[in-house]
Amino acid sequence: MTKILLLSRNPRTSTWVEALQGAGFSVETKEDPKKMASEVLERLPDLLILEKSLAPELIADLIFALKENLNLAFLPILLILRETSDFEDELPIDDFFFESANGDEVAARVKLAFARTCRIADNNPLTGLPGNTSILKAIQQKIDSEEEVAFCYVDLDNFKPFNDRYGFARGDEILRLVARLLSNSVQFHAGHRGFVGHVGGDDFVFICPLESVEQICQEIIDSFDRLVPHFLDEEDLERGYFIAKDRRGQIQRFPFPSISIAVVPNYPGKFKHYGEVASVAAQVKKLVKQQPGSAYFIDRRRGPYQVSG
């Protein structure tokens, strides 16, 4: 359960605690700043709410220690302030509310603080797309709700030699390109029912309604193939291939980067756990990779997931 540590002597404390508990959080209240500080360092909570006026210096030290020295920047900290003039912008906090706040406001701010840190910590810095934690969560949520969606695992072919030949800056451009193509296509065809995440490197995942998956995959492939020449040099374009080292360090000719999409449909009862989806995706990916150039492949098996041989 998500644990909130609340340092406050405010008379409204009990209504705040009630609202937070109502929202599903477990709350521990402290009135003594020092006890609170030692509690924090011994048993780290998931979120901190501190009444700053109780011990301004100690609280500032604690905040800096947590956010800067201990690399606990993801731990959300909220301050309780008496008035706006108590706000200091050099303190690396996540949010604040006033002593007069009611329970609902406090609960809403806490939820927002969690959502925000989850977004920031998890997002891929290169593409801004949600990362692994959000991807796994999104997959599990679709499994649990038994929605007929497609889990699509995307990666690039010949991306490593491309990086070797053109350098990482150009490689990053290609990754941003893929991120834009996926986001736009999924957003356009699926709207809020879609999801796009960036696992890392050239691995991406998107989720969309099953009925539009073929259209989306084809669109992504067409756009990628049309755009990728703009990221290649003239001489390579004329030759029709590029030269780089392979995994064993041998100089070799490589076709231009292409995009592969392994599609795993979710039918009610087919999966229980996101790990099962990933292992089916790995099988499908092998099949996609056998085809030259950009391609997608849909796993048509409907039955429940079985552990293979």
Place this chain on the structure above:
Amino acid sequence: MDETKRKVKKRLRNLQSLPTLPPVVTKLTKLLGDDNTTALQLAKVIEKDQVLTGKVLKMVNSAFYGFPRRISTVSNAIVLLGFNVIRTLVITASIFEMMQSEDLSLWEHSLGVAAAAGLLATKLEIPNPEEVTTAGLLHDLGKVVIRAEFPEYQRQIASLIKEEELYTREAESRVLGLDHGEIGRLLTNQWNLPERLIEPIAYHHEVEKARRFKKETAVVHFADIIIRAWGYGSGGDPWVPPLTDKAWKLLRLKEKDLEELMPQLDDRLLDLRFFTMEMQGGGLDQNPPSQS
């Protein structure tokens, strides 16, 4: 005059947005109101307007999106920017407060040059003829800037053309210290557009200055001349610009090529005429088309 030139350059650096023709925006707004509109349909309209095309390309080549100087066509830009960004861009587009007949005829001229440049590029087997079409569309962007940002100078330029029978670019150089090619170069460079677009825009009157995209520049140069001679739209003066010897040699067009090209161009221009007429009619009609 150096003072004027400095002033013009400074204004260019701080240029916020150029106005678009109202009928184009009306047409796009209609398309955006229809849930079935595809990105391709939007691209077809946007790529007929030099200002919106310029804006879309400026945005996609900006540092924020992370691929400067790569994207040179509207259809590719739309795929990368996404529907919602394009929607915002259209909604926030500023329009000419008062559309004058000269603005319309410059628009028609630009469309004509785009069509001719595209046909020529295909004929000459230049890779990605769509890019040369875009360069053709944008070649007179400098003139739009002068009209929209410096109306007082535009009046001086217009009267110089009339009184002394000058070419537009000569009159521009006299009044401003630089011509529409140079203004186009400064602007598109500032927008991080790909070099393959900048050179034809900058040097469509001075083909010998092109370094990397000589052929593309020569195509736009020649397309400009054909359309002026054809009398399709207007570039601001009644004269056909001189054909550069160097461009002609670069193109290596034969009489037979031209014989084949001209009827094709005739068809394309007729299509465009229908389009521009529809757009102008569409500007008055506020009711969305009924779908059945």
